[in-house]
Amino acid sequence: MEKKWRCPEETLRKVPTYGEIREYVLKVGIESISLSKSVSRKALVRYATRIDRVFSYLTRNVIGPLKGFKGILQIGFYKDIASNALPEGYSIDDVVGKLLGKLRKVSVLSREYKARVSASFDSAEAKEIYREYIGRVLSIVRKLSKDIELVNRAIAELRRTPCIDPSLPVIAVAGLPQVGKSTLVSVISSAKPKSSPFPFTTKEIVMGHIDYGFSRFQILDLPGILDRPPERMNEIERKAFIAITNLANLILYLIDPSEDFYYGLESQLNLLRYFKENVKVDIIVVVNKIDKVSPERLEKVVTAASEVVPGTEIIKVSALGRIGLEELLRTLAKHIGRSSEL
Ligand SMILES: Nc1nc2c(ncn2[C@@H]2O[C@H](COP(=O)(O)OP(=O)(O)O)[C@@H](O)[C@H]2O)c(=O)[nH]1
Ligand SMILES: [Mg+2]
Known part of the structure; x- marks a missing residue:
């Protein structure tokens, strides 16, 4: 207790x-x-x-x-x-x-x-x-x-750590550095975390609220996590893990589908696999930056992700271009189980 x-x-x-x-x-x-x-x-x-x-x-x-x-x-x-x-x-x-x-x-x-x-x-x-x-x-x-x-x-x-209200659901935004976590959180919630073209810009946990229909959620922008075993993570990556394992009711796992993404697709899929196998929290995969890639590339990435987490919902968005956000919010609300009355 x-x-x-x-x-x-x-x-x-x-x-x-x-x-x-x-x-x-x-x-x-x-x-x-x-x-x-x-x-x-x-x-x-x-x-x-x-x-x-x-x-x-x-x-x-x-x-x-x-x-x-x-x-x-x-x-x-x-x-x-x-x-x-x-x-x-x-x-x-x-x-x-x-x-x-x-x-x-x-x-x-x-x-x-x-x-x-x-x-x-x-x-x-x-x-x-x-x-x-x-x-x-x-x-x-x-x-x-x-x-x-x-x-x-x-x-x-x-x-420096936000005050989390235990009576409201918590959505944790996770992924490698640079996939667009802070950008997404800033466009769908009250929080305005800094985003930048440099990895490890986000060093603290940032909490925002999303009001959707009659529902209210907390969403956490987290530092990026690299694809490596937890014992090799640094203090900042571990903060993201601590938030996910202690607080999250749902993980939004962001993927950057670009061919030139610095960390590559494989490492993003590895980390996704790690979450699926080790963290007992539901996941929604969000493929971000769809404004940057061809439809063929996008399909390839979606297929690869669905092989790692079969049956998991995969949403395609562009946080920067504000594409697909309404569908994302609808899916979030549905998942958290508060959308039945909407
Ligand atoms: N083209 C494009 N760039 C994006 C999108 N979302 C984020 N970015 C860019 O990706 C870079 C990293 O974004 P950031 O939100 O800081 O990523 P984070 O490290 O995961 O928090 C920034 O330069 C953003 O402007 C998107 O939907 N499309
Ligand atoms: Mg960030």
Whole structure:
């Protein structure tokens, strides 16, 4: 059972670095603290107040964001995206677990040192104890610098990741680089991803909406995927895979039929075969750029694709020339199973 859906951009905040925490803590040490006349043993109370300030800063700015992040990690898609942003060999759960564990230790220290300050003999002793407290807290945080950096890397990645509404169907647009995925998404949905004549222009997952009849879908423009085994994919290709395997209700597999297509037809058919055999999601094949090829070439490509995925629907379009888009949308709606009332 997945936890309540949350949007990373609204929920996640960056954690301050060791340098930023240190700067705040040192400032607390010199700021003035005014107390009412009736307070006795003022110097001791001031140091106890400083301990409170340091700890509440850490609660608000470090422990709070980490707990929000941990909540987001309950959702499989976001967890995979976060893990993908870390270098090989790190587990995001371990990093967050370690940080929260060490911060619990800071919480215990804060209570302990506050009691010691309050019970100290005079202001010189209170100051000494306070200094020791700051030293220990900063030493713990310093040793966590690398973990904070890793968490911030994952948080930054998630903040670039769209908020997906789990109650609406998701269509994932997949294919090799340069087949026209971004162009198609920009002409049939609310999203306006950048398209270009250069491969790997799309580095992030982009989400748009399609309203068709009474139906509303989410459509994902994804980075291109090369025809190679998943273990050899780079971080950007893996993002596309993570979106497809976690979110997609339907894959639109785009093919560029041009004879001069840089990656060739064979590799496009190989990747299509890979999806069919390994990903349990329905596929619609979209042969794009029909404005560029002869009818004979087009038929050849359609036949070749239908041999790879027999019985699968194959739609011919030109995203750039706005040809065949109405039929594509109709087929999408039918497939998602919402078109019965149209
Ligand atoms: N002739 C033609 N070119 C297209 C069509 N769709 C996209 N392109 C071009 O193909 C190139 C790659 O498009 P893009 O959408 O960035 O592909 P992506 O890498 O799959 O997202 C761009 O130069 C587009 O203008 C089409 O229907 N016909
Ligand atoms: Mg693109």
